[in-house]
Amino acid sequence: MSAQREMKEKNPWPVTIIIIVIGVIVIVALVTVAVLQNMPLSQKYKYGIVLDAGSSHTALYIYEWPAEKDNNTGRVQQTHVCKVQGPGISSYASEPWKAGESLMACMQEAQQRVPGKRHLETPLYLGATAGMRLLNMENSSASDAVFRAVERSLHTFPFNFQGARILSGQEEGAFGWVTVNYLADRLEQGLETTGALDLGGASTQISFVSSNYDGSESPSNSVTFRLYGNNYNLYTNSFLCYGKDQAMKLLLAQQTLLAPKTIVDPCFHPGYSEAVSYSGLYDSPCVSNRKPQGAPEAFNHTGSGNFLQCQDVVKSIFNFTYCKYSHCSFNGVFQPLLQGHFGAFSAYYFVMDFLNLTDTSIPLTKVKEVISSYCATPWDEVKRQHPGVKVKYLAEYCFAGAYILTLLTEGYNFTSDSYTQIEFIKKIKGSDAGWTLGYMLNLTNMIPAEAPDSPPLPYAGYVSFVTVMAVLLFVLVIVSTRRFWLRCSKRPQIV
Template identity: 50%
Template sequence: MERAREVIPKSQYQETPVYLGATAGMRLLRIENEGLADNVLTAVTESLSKYSFNFQGARVISGREEGAYGWITINYLLGKFIKKSRWLNLMTNESDSQETYGALDLGGASTQITFVPQNQTVESPRNALYFRLYGKNYNVYTHSFLCYGKDQALLQKLAKDIQETDKILRDPCFNHGYNRVMNISNLQDSPCTKKYKKTLQFHQLQIQGTGNFQQCQQSIFQLFNTSNCPYSHCSFDRIFLPPLQGHFGAFSAYYYVMKFLNLTSEEPYSQEKVIDTVKEFCSRPWEELKRNFSKIHEKYLSEYCFSGTYIISLLQRAYHITPDFWKNIHFMGKIQNSDVGWTLGYMLNLTNKIPAEQPLSAPLSYSTYVFLMVLFSLILVAVVITSLFVFHQPSYFWKDAV
């Protein structure tokens, strides 16, 4: 807010709306303690109301909204909602607007997938969203997997793994030589780990890293129950998922983890390259990582092996992304210097900045404009040729003419 006060002129404070949307962390808190969640929103509202801006309120947005706003952000920044001609950027009335990108969002507590499926068919009503933007209808599929953000997924994996171990867990998702002590209560207090909760004879867990990608991935795969699908296609936990099509922008933790691993070039890396890179990182000794990445907090550094493996596993097992389709996944941090995330889509929706109908088109259609430009060019060429012919005649021509 202090930054906003610096860049926005004082005369526009009252005209500047401020919105606050809370996501999966608050959704989990509401499940665990609704009263505490309400108190947090009340405190935030009181704090933001003290500023001179036009505060519009704070609320917890749903997972469906979070997925939809991320999809809007990507396609708005990529210019997918408006088709422009290549001549003077004239608006056209062409019905074949550009194919939209899908959106893959990975946070700490949840993950979302949102895209327009082939034939715009969504079998499950709870996964269907309808938008009319710039005069075009979009039937969008979206789902938010609460508890499958990278942080909560790690807690789930640890809570699952301690069911068959004593107080020492040799974990392949942490680098060899890594040691960490966790309180069991930190694992069992999350709403996401309740299905693994049981009475244990110890109160602390010692994690010893062994650094093995294949074993780590097999452990992560157990988080996804892919049996008993009631639809034509499913993700996991009996959730409908249409076949993926088109290109996808993967952002938030998808991007930050891949950026750390140097896997975010403009041209997408192959699935094999990504797997080999994560596999090599997981195999590196912990002491070596600490020396090479001394400026990174040890907690975050220690979890990159799990996070990289989890991203690969999520895309492969939950979303059924094949090696051939992997080239359609683009890890995005910014588009045209704007951050990629759900927040821009949230603001665009609340402020009605995206019209339902196509803005007025230019006076001339693209085809008419091209025809007139060609006609004008031909007339211009004819005039030039005529002028050259007339003014380069011999002098006797002019005398005879007189």
């Protein structure tokens, strides 16, 4: 035994090598775990596709959001928009298969832009608004045929198609409100919200939170949301037939009650003239019951360009007298007192942008002067000034400007002071203002949150591992140091 002990003391290298190897392994393990534990995690994204089937056109929106959710509400942002060529799907009532065919090009774009591995789990929705509401009222079988054609086309793509349906006016208004406030970060931060004003071709919506409204006076106008841990009781109302295009039909119907062969319309420019068929004018459910008996085939629609007279005619399509509630907007519809700022989008923005009136610092009196001057401009001169604008749209801006002012001030009761609190918006932070983002945002609550990538070790396990390795390394250092000093102390001393 003494001989073996003496041999080990004379040859310490095997033990030293073992200690060094263990030390290297400990150091490598510590470095490897630390690097893996602190590597940046790859972000997982989910995608959603919403088709906005409006009265005049259809648009496809692609949204993405992190798989992890904030307070059960996914952080959604718009990544792509595709405008479908042609009119809205309600226009294909007599040829429903064309409604589905019209969507194919934009759907192919979506298939390319959404990562292939996410196709099967990406929800696809189609929401139809006022155009299909009117078609459904007029001819429900035609409406059903259009939806069947649309669904057949959408089922051919590898997405998780959730169906096509008609949104109620209340939903359209409420989701537009969500969009405006979400993009402005007001929901996440719990700030005072902004009202939403939406003007489409066949309907118009107003939505806002009022401290004076608890939903009891008119429950049908109340919508409740829970977003980012906060509850919102929202007033919202949609006026079918009061979108820009249908309001134009109401205006012309009001002026053709006696079946004239010519009308002089103050809402169109001096020198404007066009033949309009009575059957085409009265083909909408908004005016079909007003068609005069014995009307000729067409009438000559001419313009006089008088803004004040135009406002008087526009007012005639509203009912401002009847109200059974404490406060009303028009046509006997309840509306609480206006409160806060408002975002006005869709046709509100496009019309006021054309007239250079989107600046909120422009007072209401000046807005009226600008529109009045534009309406009085001769039609030939208007066409020369705007050669790139389609004649159909160009002719309607005088009416549209007068209609918007009348709707806002006489209909919704905006005053000279509160009008300056309206912001005309097209996009917010790169996303289009409208109902589709709010719709997608709300629907993410029904999509299960995907578990995020996690580090190799939980935090407690990581700390424990580092501690054990550090202690082991410390022990190895102590053992090595002790053996070194012991060998030094046993060497013969030179006297």
